[in-house]
Amino acid sequence: MNEPRAFSGPEPAFDVAVIGGGVVGCAVLRELSRYDLRLVLLEKESDLAEGISKGNSGVIHAGFNVPCGSLKARLNVEGLGRIYGLAEELGVPCRRTGKLVVALTDFDRLRLEELKSQGDRNGTPDLEIVDAAAIARLAPGVEGRWALYSPRTGIISPYEFTIALAECSAQNGARVFLDAPVQAVESGPQGFRLKTPRGDFFARRVVNAAGLFADEVAALAGIPGYVIHPFRGEYLIADREAGSILAMPIYPVPPKGDSFLGVHITPTLEGNVLLGPSSEAVSDKTDAATTRDVMDKLKAEALALVPGLSRFPFIHAYAGLRPKLTGPGGSALADFIVEESPLRPGWINLVGIESPGLTAAPAIAALAADMIGSGLDLRSNPEFRGGRPPRPRLAALDDDERGRRAAADPAWGEMICRCEHVARAEVEAALANPFGARSLDAIKRRTRCGMGRCQGGFCTPRLVELLETRGLEPADIRKRGAGSNLFYGRIKP
Amino acid sequence: MTDRGPAAERHDVVVIGAGPAGLAAALGARRAGIDDVLLIERDRTPGGILNQCIHDGFGLFLYKDSISGPEYAERLSDDAAREGVVFAMEAMVLDLTGDRVLRVASAGGYRLIRAGTVVLAMGCRERTRDMIGLPGTRPAGVFTAGSAQNLVNLHNLKIGREAVILGSGDVGLIMARRLTFEGIKVRGVFEILPWASGLERNVRQCLLDFDIPLELSATVVDIRGRDRVSSVVVARVDEALRPVPGSEREIACDTLLLSVGLIPENELSKRAGVALSPLTGGAVVDETLMTGVPGVFSCGNVLHIHDVADWASFEGFEAGRRAAEYVRGARSGGETVGIGAGENIRYVLPQAVRRGASGVTLNFRVRKPMRGVTVEVRGTASGRVLARIKLSRLVPSEMRKIRIPTPVEEPLEIAAHD
Numbered sequence: 044m045n046e047p048r049a050f051s052g053p054e055p056a057f058d059v060a061v062i063g064g065g066v067v068g069c070a071v072l073r074e075l076s077r078y079d080l081r082l083v084l085l086e087k088e089s090d091l092a093e094g095i096s097k098g099n100s101g102v103i104h105a106g107f108n109v110p111c112g113s114l115k116a117r118l119n120v121e122g123l124g125r126i127y128g129l130a131e132e133l134g135v136p137c138r139r140t141g142k143l144v145v146a147l148t149d150f151d152r153l154r155l156e157e158l159k160s161q162g163d164r165n166g167t168p169d170l171e172i173v174d175a176a177a178i179a180r181l182a183p184g185v186e187g188r189w190a191l192y193s194p195r196t197g198i199i200s201p202y203e204f205t206i207a208l209a210e211c212s213a214q215n216g217a218r219v220f221l222d223a224p225v226q227a228v229e230s231g232p233q234g235f236r237l238k239t240p241r242g243d244f245f246a247r248r249v250v251n252a253a254g255l256f257a258d259e260v261a262a263l264a265g266i267p268g269y270v271i272h273p274f275r276g277e278y279l280i281a282d283r284e285a286g287s288i289l290a291m292p293i294y295p296v297p298p299k300g301d302s303f304l305g306v307h308i309t310p311t312l313e314g315n316v317l318l319g320p321s322s323e324a325v326s327d328k329t330d331a332a333t334t335r336d337v338m339d340k341l342k343a344e345a346l347a348l349v350p351g352l353s354r355f356p357f358i359h360a361y362a363g364l365r366p367k368l369t370g371p372g373g374s375a376l377a378d379f380i381v382e383e384s385p386l387r388p389g390w391i392n393l394v395g396i397e398s399p400g401l402t403a404a405p406a407i408a409a410l411a412a413d414m415i416g417s418g419l420d421l422r423s424n425p426e427f428r429g430g431r432p433p434r435p436r437l438a439a440l441d442d443d444e445r446g447r448r449a450a451a452d453p454a455w456g457e458m459i460c461r462c463e464h465v466a467r468a469e470v471e472a473a474l475a476n477p478f479g480a481r482s483l484d485a486i487k488r489r490t491r492c493g494m495g496r497c498q499g500g501f502c503t504p505r506l507v508e509l510l511e512t513r514g515l516e517p518a519d520i521r522k523r524g525a526g527s528n529l530f531y532g533r534i535k536p
Numbered sequence: 537m538t539d540r541g542p543a544a545e546r547h548d549v550v551v552i553g554a555g556p557a558g559l560a561a562a563l564g565a566r567r568a569g570i571d572d573v574l575l576i577e578r579d580r581t582p583g584g585i586l587n588q589c590i591h592d593g594f595g596l597f598l599y600k601d602s603i604s605g606p607e608y609a610e611r612l613s614d615d616a617a618r619e620g621v622v623f624a625m626e627a628m629v630l631d632l633t634g635d636r637v638l639r640v641a642s643a644g645g646y647r648l649i650r651a652g653t654v655v656l657a658m659g660c661r662e663r664t665r666d667m668i669g670l671p672g673t674r675p676a677g678v679f680t681a682g683s684a685q686n687l688v689n690l691h692n693l694k695i696g697r698e699a700v701i702l703g704s705g706d707v708g709l710i711m712a713r714r715l716t717f718e719g720i721k722v723r724g725v726f727e728i729l730p731w732a733s734g735l736e737r738n739v740r741q742c743l744l745d746f747d748i749p750l751e752l753s754a755t756v757v758d759i760r761g762r763d764r765v766s767s768v769v770v771a772r773v774d775e776a777l778r779p780v781p782g783s784e785r786e787i788a789c790d791t792l793l794l795s796v797g798l799i800p801e802n803e804l805s806k807r808a809g810v811a812l813s814p815l816t817g818g819a820v821v822d823e824t825l826m827t828g829v830p831g832v833f834s835c836g837n838v839l840h841i842h843d844v845a846d847w848a849s850f851e852g853f854e855a856g857r858r859a860a861e862y863v864r865g866a867r868s869g870g871e872t873v874g875i876g877a878g879e880n881i882r883y884v885l886p887q888a889v890r891r892g893a894s895g896v897t898l899n900f901r902v903r904k905p906m907r908g909v910t911v912e913v914r915g916t917a918s919g920r921v922l923a924r925i926k927l928s929r930l931v932p933s934e935m936r937k938i939r940i941p942t943p944v945e946e947p948l949e950i951a952a953h954d
Contacts, residue, residue: 279666329762332673359666361674442639446646453643458578458628462803466641498664500683504691517693522676526763529676530687531694534718 050083051243055234057083057218059415060246062225062237062260064091066099066201066404067396068252069208072217074408078421082217083244084209085237087224087256089524090480092205092488094254096401098276098331098363099201100309100317102292103127103137104399105193107162107170108304113378116165119399121406123167123195129405130199132429133207136312140291142196143178145187145348151296155191158296162193169194182290184351196292198312201401202488206476210431213477215424220244221478222524225253228264230387235264248389248419250411255328255366257394266384269394272370273328276320277337277362279345282496285355286314293348304398306344308352313463313491316352318345320363324371331362358496368395381407383414391415434472434489438464459509460502462495470509481510484523503529543648548572548863549856550638550651552629552804555584556845557836557852558657559612562621564856565655570863573621573856574649576640578628582616583609584659585682586845588689591710593737597846608845634809634829653831653859656805656819657852660837662707663797670702670794672759675766681707681795688714696791700768701725702756706734706843706933708795713742715793722748723787726770728755728777731905733795735843735933756792757784765790800838808832815883816840822872823889823896824858825851830867833859840885840899843935873944876916878951880906882932894943898923899935902952906930910953911938915946922948 050056059075061068064086072084088094103126106119130137146152155172162170171192178187209219220241229236234247253260258269294307309317321337338360346353368377380394391414393407400407415421437445437455449456454468473489474481483499486492486506493499507529510520518532549565551558554577562575581587586594589605596602599611617623627642638649662680679687679695685707687693699715701708704727712722725743730753732739743750751770757779758769772783800818802810810819810827818839819827826833835855836848872888875898884900898913909930913923923940930936930952938950 332758332760333671335669335671335757338669338671357666357669358664360669360671437641442646442648445639445641449641449643449646456641456646457626457643458630458641461578461628464630464641496664497661498666500662500664500680503683504686507687507691507693517691522763524763527676528764529693529695531697533692534688534694535692 051236051245055245055247057081057244057246058419059248059250060085060235060237060244061250061252063094063252063254063257064088064205064209064219064221065094065096065252065254066092066205066208066401067254067393067407068250069205069212070404070408071250071252071411072212073208074405074412075415076212076215076217077424077427079424080419080421082212083246084212084217084219085223085225085239085244086219086221089221089482089521090485090488091209091478092202093523095364095366096201096205097488098278098320098361099401100292100307100320101198101201101311101401102142102309103197103199104402105142105162105195106165106167106399107158107191107193108297109165109399110376111161111164114381115379115399115403118379118403118406118410120166122399122403125405126199126402127197130204133204133211133431134433135199135204135207137197137199138312139195139197140310141181141192141194142292142294143182143185143187143190143192144294144296145178145185145190146296147186147188152189154296154299155189158191167193167195182293184288185293185349186347198292198309200312204401206489207431210477211429214431215427219478221480225260225263230264234389248415249391251390251392251394254396255364257366257392261384261392261394264384264387264390266386266390266392269380269392270368271328271395272367273325273330274365274367275323275325275330275362276365277333277341278317278319278360279338279341279357280359281316281318281352281355282358283314285316285352286310288351289316289349295344295348306341308345308349315358316355318342322365325364328364331364333360333362358498365397366395367397379403379407381410389418436469437466459505460490460492460495462497462501463491465490465492465502467509470506474513481515482521482523482527483529544637544650545647546650546652547574548652549574549655549859550649550653551575551655551657551856552632553577553584553657553659553836553838554582554613554623555657555659555836555848556586556608556612557659557838557848557855558584558655559609559616560849560852561655561657561835561856561859563612563616563619564853565860566619566621566856568857568860570860571620574624575616575621576624576627576629578626580626581609582613582623582625588682588686589710590689594845597844598849605845612849629804632804632808636831652863653833655855655859656810656827656832656834656838657836658801658804658838660798660841661801662794663799665794668796670756670759673761675759675761675764677761677765677791678759679791679793681705681711681793684793685711685714688718694718694720696720698723698789699791699793700756700770700787700789701793701795703727703795703797704732704734704739704750705795705797706738708793709734709738709742711793711795712748713746716746716748720791723789724749724751726751726754726756728753728773731931733933736931755779759792765792768792798837798841800840802838805834805838810834813883813887815877816885820887821885823886823893825855825886826858826862831862840883843933847935873947876947876949878949880904880952881950884950889944889948891945892943895939895941896944897937897939898950899937900950901935902930902932904932906952906954908954911936911950912953913938913940913948913950916949917946
């Protein structure tokens with residue numbers, strides 16, 4: 044870090060550089076870390092999963108929403124076959140909940156048949172059209188006359204999965220640099236020189252997984268032609284008490300000829316319920332504002348599907364952004380782009396990886412690794428370990444284990460978060476992450492501090508104290524990246 | 537579950553939370569002759585939110601003296617320590633069951649406790665941005681007023697340079713003055729209702745005395761700024777509290793404080809099966825402050841939001857005394873009658889009274905500011921007036937009390953008329 048030139052000598056210091064620390068970039072990094080390669084990942088934000096990946100519903104899709112014959116369909120179904128096992132290997136909680144797409148009218152019933160047939164042809168397993176009695180049994184409280192039931196659909200935390208993929212990679216020797224936006228690219232016979240504020244990185248191969256900015260990063264390498272249109276999706280999160288009434292994700296019948304799946308209702312693993320997302324073209328790739336109109340619309344549409352949700356308060360709202368290849372009014376169904384640039388051999392572009400990108404990520408990673416393997420000699424890394432260090436959570440431990448841990452280490456008895464029951468030991472473990480992420484959002488996504496119903500009112504002063512004991516000045520404590528400082532120093536010196 | 541893990545300790549009275557109500561409840565139980573009173577507090581110092589309230593005005597009723605929050609906390613906790621209350625500090629109750637088993641995490645170890653009675657005194661938390669559906673970006677610089685008070689007063693942190701305050705709750709008003717003292721410019725306080733939610737003395741002493749503008753019937757409709765707040769947009773609201781299109785104006789600021797309501801923190805109560813009132817957000821209790829779960833009592837802000845700490849303490853003393861009676865076997869048996877909130881009444885507490893109980897005092901708040909008011913408590917069957925008070929004025933920010941001198945024999949309703 045202090046010697047940026049070390050990454051950029053006359054010879055490439057890295058075999059492969061991955062640009063972008065979202066779920067796709069981290070899945071690629073983890074897949075490549077099976078091999079004996081010198082790897083680096085460059086992320087422009089102050090943590091992983093800060094872009095598209097954090098604004099994801101966390102649904103593991105089974106592959107019936109995507110057009111037959113598309114790369115999306117192939118990678119979705121292949122990803123479905125990989126992701127549960129991968130999550131288990133990484134120790135990332137996930138649950139095969141099943142999912143219902145519910146129809147209220149005869150017309151919608153026909154659309155269910157179409158979806159089922161599309162899914163069957165794509166290779167989605169076990170799809171079934173069920174009636175109102177089955178809906179009542181599978182998901183009590185859900186309104187619907189018929190539904191498409193997909194038993195293999197599930198839920199996962201998209202940011203936890205992303206971070207785990209990166210941690211596994213780091214454990215296997217990959218380097219990860221945060222706050223390292225690629226600002227310029229030089230191409231040469233030996234590879235690519237990537238210029239970032241944290242130094243120049245010289246790599247033989249590059250995988251561009253820059254998400255919303257994949258078009259701009261490709262352009263830096265002299266590859267024109269991609270245009271990403273940001274589409275904002277707003278979400279509301281209901282209190283975790285709401286989870287008790289929702290067993291699985293509930294979707295409306297999606298509009299035809301559009302990749303938008305409609306406002307849906309998704310339980311999270313912790314018991315919260317997500318409403319959303321909406322879909323709206325925006326001009327700014329960072330415009331993640333929420334709006335009153337959309338929040339009202341989300342509530343109205345969600346309550347039509349699950350009326351019982353009206354009993355629960357909403358504790359948080361946020362927006363995510365989708366990287367679409369077609370703008371408003373354009374032909375809606377663009378496919379994923381996974382290709383080595385003919386202009387810049389050795390440079391692989393992953394562009395337009397919107398939904399079902401999370402599910403497809405392990406399959407996209409395997410495909411990218413194949414492309415790398417066609418040019419580089421891939422020898423397996425004999426030291427490869429597929430997991431990552433375990434992350435126990437006090438809230439999930441039984442009384443015996445809590446007792447043992449607190450007796451051995453007071454940090455397991457000292458509570459930082461009242462809503463989600465997070466102990467200091469968990470925060471310490473999060474702060475020891477191998478990437479140096481230590482914003483409040485970084486702690487939040489690793490521990491759930493601040494994700495509860497008080498939204499950080501309780502934990503923030505405690506986290507500030509903890510960060511201060513680790514040598515961080517108050518003026519340097521941030522919510523996320525540069526400029527998001529919480530304080531202007533101390534009141535009295 | 538309860539027979540697993542570390543062996544359960546037993547205590548006669550366990551009070552959860554050492555704020556103004558919990559400290560008093562522990563003292564109340566001790567003074568009523570219970571030897572074994574355990575007070576569990578998650579912070580390092582007893583006092584709860586009192587510790588961050590460094591302004592004075594506390595203790596006017598309990599100590600006949602105007603002292604600061606920390607001084608009030610110190611007096612009350614010194615009394616508790618001297619009188620034999622056992623404190624478990626830096627200890628957080630993670631779970632409470634209906635048969636009064638507590639799971640407690642603390643730096644000193646993880647404890648399972650079986651309680652003869654439990655007094656709930658967990659206080660309240662603040663309503664957040666998303667509970668009021670406040671749209672916009674999600675930058676740093678948005679704080680609830682109480683969190684800001686903690687960060688400024690207890691952690692010496694400069695939370696901003698120019699602030700807007702949404703909501704005129706007491707903490708917001710006090711923070712307007714506090715920020716001004718610390719050189720942080722307060723651009724204005726905006727209140728969606730046509731009247732201030734905080735106490736009138738706070739409006740006067742915290743805003744008017746410092747020329748801080750208070751705009752009623754106005755709210756924040758947008759937050760702007762990607763990384764740190766850069767401005768907020770405020771708008772007037774109509775009678776239905778909807779923003780009036782065209783009335784928006786942008787105010788440059790780097791900080792937004794929210795003082796938009798307090799919520800009794802009843803997560804543990806719910807786990808124990810305590811029924812809550814939708815009007816107060818706190819437990820439904822009888823005149824002994826016992827909840828629907830036998831042996832579980834409630835007092836202070838976890839029961840209903842108080843505007844004066846002293847009242848929370850008085851309620852705590854009473855809850856502690858009643859818990860002691862329960863430990864000694866005096867069960868409040870018998871049929872209860874309901875107490876209803878009638879015209880112009882936001883809530884009344886207790887919500888139920890044992891038939892035949894006499895000398896019962898009801899706490900209530902009105903829905904709107906009123907002048908020349910008559911407050912009456914009537915039997916809903918007989919129509920008989922059991923208690924009546926006349927007041928020149930009555931505001932929602934002030935909790936009031938009314939005493940029923942005669943025994944209660946039928947369901948009652950309390951109403952206020954201009």
